Amino acid sequence: TAGGAVAAVDLGATSGRVMIGRVSAGALELEQVARFPNGPVQHNDGLHWDFTALYEHIVAGLAEALRREPSIASIGIDSWAVDYGLLRDGEMVTEPFHYRDDRTAVGVERVHDELPFADLYRRNGLQFLPFNTLYQFAADSKVAGADRALLIPDLVAYLLTGAQIAERTNASTTGLVNVRIGEWDADLLERLNISAELLPALVEPGASVGRLRGDAEERVGAPLEVIAVGSHDTASAIVAVPMTSPNAAYISCGTWGLVGVELDHPVISDAARAANFTNEGGVDGRVRFLHNVTGLWLLSEAVRTWEQEDGSSIHLPELLDAASFATTDVPTFDANDPRLAAPGDMPSRIAELLREGGQTVPKTREAFTRTIVESIAKAFADAVHTAAALTERAIDVVHVVGGGSLNRLLCQTTADRAGMPVLAGPVEATAIGNVLVQARAHGWFGPDATLETLRAAIASEFSPVRYEPRGDA
Numbered sequence: 001t002a003g004g005a006v007a008a009v010d011l012g013a014t015s016g017r018v019m020i021g022r023v024s025a026g027a028l029e030l031e032q033v034a035r036f037p038n039g040p041v042q043h044n045d046g047l048h049w050d051f052t053a054l055y056e057h058i059v060a061g062l063a064e065a066l067r068r069e070p071s072i073a074s075i076g077i078d079s080w081a082v083d084y085g086l087l088r089d090g091e092m093v094t095e096p097f098h099y100r101d102d103r104t105a106v107g108v109e110r111v112h113d114e115l116p117f118a119d120l121y122r123r124n125g126l127q128f129l130p131f132n133t134l135y136q137f138a139a140d141s142k143v144a145g146a147d148r149a150l151l152i153p154d155l156v157a158y159l160l161t162g163a164q165i166a167e168r169t170n171a172s173t174t175g176l177v178n179v180r181i182g183e184w185d186a187d188l189l190e191r192l193n194i195s196a197e198l199l200p201a202l203v204e205p206g207a208s209v210g211r212l213r214g215d216a217e218e219r220v221g222a223p224l225e226v227i228a229v230g231s232h233d234t235a236s237a238i239v240a241v242p243m244t245s246p247n248a249a250y251i252s253c254g255t256w257g258l259v260g261v262e263l264d265h266p267v268i269s270d271a272a273r274a275a276n277f278t279n280e281g282g283v284d285g286r287v288r289f290l291h292n293v294t295g296l297w298l299l300s301e302a303v304r305t306w307e308q309e310d311g312s313s314i315h316l317p318e319l320l321d322a323a324s325f326a327t328t329d330v331p332t333f334d335a336n337d338p339r340l341a342a343p344g345d346m347p348s349r350i351a352e353l354l355r356e357g358g359q360t361v362p363k364t365r366e367a368f369t370r371t372i373v374e375s376i377a378k379a380f381a382d383a384v385h386t387a388a389a390l391t392e393r394a395i396d397v398v399h400v401v402g403g404g405s406l407n408r409l410l411c412q413t414t415a416d417r418a419g420m421p422v423l424a425g426p427v428e429a430t431a432i433g434n435v436l437v438q439a440r441a442h443g444w445f446g447p448d449a450t451l452e453t454l455r456a457a458i459a460s461e462f463s464p465v466r467y468e469p470r471g472d473a
């Protein structure tokens, strides 16, 4: 009885995928069915996503998934956070904005004029990121004329099923959910002039959203059920971190590096605010107490720039191998500098930061790559130590999951700089978390499965690679 197949839709900032997850006797197997590119698109009024294209790829991918695996029982959808689509009379008003669009600066000013950041933090427990949804709303002239705002995974679910919901983990990244009561903060909405009607009811991961309807059902081939998962990709990834002790920290590393620990209760102390740590909602009411570190974005934007210069593509694993032999002094910069947030010529911007810091700019691409990786590792290690201090935990191991777990140089330098072992993997944490929450909803892990049950079930299958800290680093 205990098993079956589900489909996971996982949308990242640079690509999206549809996967089949097969679960049997606690074992889990993933099969990628479709992968499609994603990225910012410049419109007259700023950076957007090509959501319409994403949706087409999703529907085509789901149809292919069902062809390959007719027993698929449900669909779960996760994506990056904070971004939303606006609806008017049920129709999308415009392609959603991309969170790296710089219009949000105006929104930050407007919101902080009404409520200083310290007051906001006490309410929503969120680290300051200029693109948190509440700032985006304040800068988006189309919000006033809309009757619904749906976060990206909820928007996909709506188009598929017709149901309008706000999945809780992702809703927590809007800045509009009260961190103590776990509901939309009505008072905050009023002060920010946001109609309470704009936001649909919150729904828990594991709940049924609805069945495919109309065109979606026809194209996919069956009236499949959509189940809410940890629809914030980071929430799904954390489900699949094989943590076995409260003294474990995690880094969910893709475009971003989300560095922190899992808690039962939020920490909204002045120190947490000053360190810009966030209390995002996890699956089962857990708290993702973490800090956003600019992750592989720096490397992918640098490589993109170099590829444009060369007019040919770069083989990243090769570049990273070469970078690991660049052993002379490695200058580092602040990976979190806000000037590195927008798309653009990353090598020049980084060179400027290095010069500002009185450091020499590496001359070769290998050495430059080493500087980028070490700077990310340094920011990771700092965030791990800060998380330990803020939560008074004796952190003694760091799990790295996501694409970054395959980056050996990054894992090793993170271990070196944190002074503790790094356990790398699974690389597919987000998709695994998405699949596990659906599988649990179907009862395939028994009636009382906790996150610990799920983590234990997959621990044997995805055993991590261990990196010991090198003492001399």
Ligand code: LFR
Pocket: 012, 013, 079, 080, 081, 082, 083, 099, 232, 233, 234, 254, 255, 256, 258, 292
């Ligand atoms: C990671 C992520 C982060 C969020 C950022 C922007 O993919 O979801 O958790 O802060 O993207 O949405």
